[in-house]
Amino acid sequence: MPKFVDLFCGGGFGARGAVNGGGEPLLALDAWNIATETYKFNFPNAEVITDFIEKVDPFIYQDRIKPDVLLTSPECTSHSIAKGAKPGSEKSRETAIGIVPWVEAMQPRWVIVENVNRMKKWDRHNELVQTIENLNYTVSDLLLNSADFGSAQARKRMFLVCDRDGTMVTKDQLIKFGSQKRLSANDIIKWNGNYNSTLLYKSGRAKPTIERAERAIAKLGRKKPFIIVYYGSDYAGGWQSIDAPLRTITTVDRFGLVTWKGNTPYLRMLQPDELKKAMGGGDEHQLPHGNRREKVKLCGNGVCSEVMTAIFKWISSNQNKHVLNKV
Template sequence: MLTFVDLFCGGGFGARGAVKAGATPILAIDAWELAADTYKSNFPGAEVICSPIENLKPKILAKRHLPDVLLTSPECTSHSIARGAKPKCEKSRETAIGIIPWIEAMNPRWLIVENVNRMKQWERHNELITTIESYGYQVNDLLLNAADFGTPQSRKRMFLVCDREGSVITKKDLYKLHRRSEKSASSIIDWSGKYKSTPLYKEGRAQATIERAERAIDKLGTKKDFIIVYYGSDYAGGWQSLESPLRTITTLDRFGLVTWQEETPYLRMLQPPELMKAMGAGSKHLLTHGNRRDKVKLCGNGVCSPVMEMIFKKIHQIQLGEMELAS
């Protein structure tokens, strides 16, 4: 059974996928207390530490935790296009370089680094790759979209899947492991009426919101439900069809659902349980800590579970094949 240490663990969405593949978390670290609490609720068998990784001594922790896989998701805020015009924070970006002492101390066979693909534009990205390779790793640089793995969300992320034994892993290798069809945004919606909507054309509604909705109505016609997409890089008029996977969840409310009561359009925001479905974590995953805004942030910071599940399945497949050859 594979064991893993989870740096920048967040609420454990990536870990959920690893566990589905049969792996076991033994140590998880995050600087946000609420994320650490959420992780502990989901994986009580793991040691969970709330701290920035630079405040810890990996050599001491390595005395009780030597994982097969070091799973890392360094801060992506200053790499992401979703940050808009905010100033870049080099300290945030350099958390990626901060994983090197953990590689040295824990000496894992496997290393996974997950981040937004724009991380490749960072001036120290090549330094990170070269440093990882200097420890003997084969670095497989993969751009993976969660929607390609049956997740009802279009979420493209860079995954560096690194093996000290030189395994070459491709997208096609991972695609072969999953048998899931594409899921639409409609599949995550709670249609029970539990969440109340208000008329689109109500007093105080932002004009930009109304314009987004009207662009969709002009395209789809009346009595067709759709999703309004707020802020960020948008090339589709500020809305999307329910027939496609949900666009990328961010750390702030981004999606409003427009439905109809006869000829009248109504609007509400998507709720955390719906966003949870879009992360692909499944019904077993708990999101009980924090308020609504916190839960949205946990989802926006997360790794879609089905993608990590397939990566860990591939790792397990490789090691199983090695064991069979050895015997």
């Protein structure tokens, strides 16, 4: 069973995937109290720290915390396409480099770094990879789509999978450890949920929302449900079919569900329980803390569980091989 330390742990979606893949959380850290409270609720046996990574000395834990895996998901807002043309904060980007002392202190066999794929354009990305390699790790630099691993969300992220024993891994190899199901947005929608929908064509509805909906109706025809997609760079008309994986969940409300009563369209936003399911949380992962906006943010900040499950299953298989070779 690979034991892990979870930096930038968020609400624990990555940890949920790791646990589903056979892992055990020892220690977790995040600066947001809602995230750490959520993590502690879901993984009560883990030690959880609420603080900024640069304020915590990892060497005070090195004698009693012995992880096999260091799981990290540094702040991604400075790299994300959701920022549009705004310049990124170098201080925010430095959080990625901030994992290095933890690698040095913990000496795990594996290090996993997850971030948005635009991080590759960051001028210190190669420096981070080189630094990890200089610590005697072999780095597999991968771009993974959660939909390929059985997720109902198409979330493309960069993963650095680093092994101190020199094992490389490819995307295709990891996919074999994932679920072979192909899920869509339809699979996470609670059709019988008691959620408030309002008339699409109500007074005061924003014109861009109506335009997005009308483009979908023109394509699909009437009386067919679909999802309006807000925010971000959008070259798909501002909507998506419920038969495709949900597009990337962000830290703000992004998805409106259009349904029909007879020939009349209604609109509501997707709810945190639905977004949680699209992140791979399922029924077992709970969001007991925070208001609705904060729960949406927890989902948008998370790591898709299904991808981490596959990575930890791969890690477990290699850990078992390592033990057998020692016998």
